[in-house]
Amino acid sequence: xxxxxxxxxxxxxxxxxxxxxxxxxxxxxxxxxxxxxxxxxxxxxxxxxxxxxxxxxxxxxxxxxxxxxxxxxxxxxxxxxxxxxxxxxxxxxxxxxxxxxxxxxxxxxxxxxxxxxxxxxxxxxxxxxxxxxxxxxxxxxxxxxxxxxxxxxxxxxxxxxxxxxxxxxxxxxxxxxxxxxxxxxxxxxxxxxxxxxxxxxxxxxxxxxxxxxxxxxxxxxxxxxxxxxxxxxxxxxxxxxxxxxxxxxxxxxxxxxxxxxxxxxxxxxxxxxxxxxxxxxxxxxxxxxxxxxxxxxxxxxxxxxxxxxxxxxxxxxxxxxxxxxxxxxxxxxxxxxxxxxxxxxxxxxxxxxxxxxxxxxxxxxxxxxxxxxxxxxxxxxxxxxxxxxxxxxxxxxxxxxxxx
Numbered sequence: 166x167x168x169x170x171x172x173x174x175x176x177x178x179x180x181x182x183x184x185x186x187x188x189x190x191x192x193x194x195x196x197x198x199x200x201x202x203x204x205x206x207x208x209x210x211x212x213x214x215x216x217x218x219x220x221x222x223x224x225x226x227x228x229x230x231x232x233x234x235x236x237x238x239x240x241x242x243x244x245x246x247x248x249x250x251x252x253x254x255x256x257x258x259x260x261x262x263x264x265x266x267x268x269x270x271x272x273x274x275x276x277x278x279x280x281x282x283x284x285x286x287x288x289x290x291x292x293x294x295x296x297x298x299x300x301x302x303x304x305x306x307x308x309x310x311x312x313x314x315x316x317x318x319x320x321x322x323x324x325x326x327x328x329x330x331x332x333x334x335x336x337x338x339x340x341x342x343x344x345x346x347x348x349x350x351x352x353x354x355x356x357x358x359x360x361x362x363x364x365x366x367x368x369x370x371x372x373x374x375x376x377x378x379x380x381x382x383x384x385x386x387x388x389x390x391x392x393x394x395x396x397x398x399x400x401x402x403x404x405x406x407x408x409x410x411x412x413x414x415x416x417x418x419x420x421x422x423x424x425x426x427x428x429x430x431x432x433x434x435x436x437x438x439x440x441x442x443x444x445x446x447x448x449x450x451x452x453x454x455x456x457x458x459x460x461x462x463x464x465x466x467x468x469x470x471x472x473x474x475x476x477x478x479x480x481x482x483x484x485x486x487x488x489x490x491x492x493x494x495x496x497x498x499x500x501x502x503x504x505x506x507x508x509x510x511x512x513x514x515x516x517x518x519x520x521x522x523x524x525x526x527x528x529x530x531x532x533x534x535x536x537x538x539x540x541x542x543x544x545x546x547x548x549x550x551x552x553x554x555x556x557x558x559x560x561x562x563x564x565x566x567x568x569x
Contacts, residue, residue, distance in 0.1 A: 240511025400524025
């Protein structure tokens, strides 16, 4: 079953009543749910299973690991067999495995189910963006990419609040919320039609084309920028800054969650306006501005003296995130041929997962072992990362100008 791209009678308007768009946004919201929903639940798991902090951290690690290795292959399957046939099973795997954790009694079973859930989550956002590229063109495509990024940011801000409220009932109740993915999967099965894309070539020819596409200079730069963005976000914002807030200012939940939510809210606001900003700035400029915001936010850690000032810096970081991620996604969607789009976005997602995995380790290890105290380390490591981010933004923008 195939369908044509939606009509563009209003080129920049968002088709809010489109059921297909609802499914796409729902898939993205499920894709960002796996970690953010459980953030406030993790301390409760220590008592529930009698485990250490390191073992609690492993519950996150086993979830993110599958995405590093599987996403490019999921993209290949989506390009070969179809987006719909790939998306629907992943939604069901995510929802069933996540919900099953609510009924487990052993830590080892939790790890197995979280790994399975990570398999389901590995390409949900990738496939959602791929479908946007398949269904829409031009300004409307860019507007919807911005709306999708805004939805992801809003979900990332709200899920910790939802998870915390559900955890107040009992530790396992938040896991039942993962069943929403099954509902989205059923909706996808009923609503989505397979996009009309070019027929893929033979597997050998396909593999060669993917190899050339993902190693092209433009794509390689996007992948490095994607890795760097999530390295800074997960390592600096989601790991180092919370520890700094607790150690220096005594900030704990729920105030800590409220401060961190500032990033996601500012990201969501800026991303929602991406479609209006893009005509006035080329993509390389938007990315450079975004990385400059990252740098200013992290550099400011050196001089702040209160949690409120940290929250202001996080708002600046969120502005950068709201500019960078839609621009990176837009670039990949634009340069990728129809039959390679999912694979190229899958490779990008793998780079994001690598950044998610190594960022927290790098920031905490440098702060702990390179300085007298971790707190002193964060006051240095975070600003140094900010300087590097600003330098990369300026250098990358100049190089792109010279190429033009």
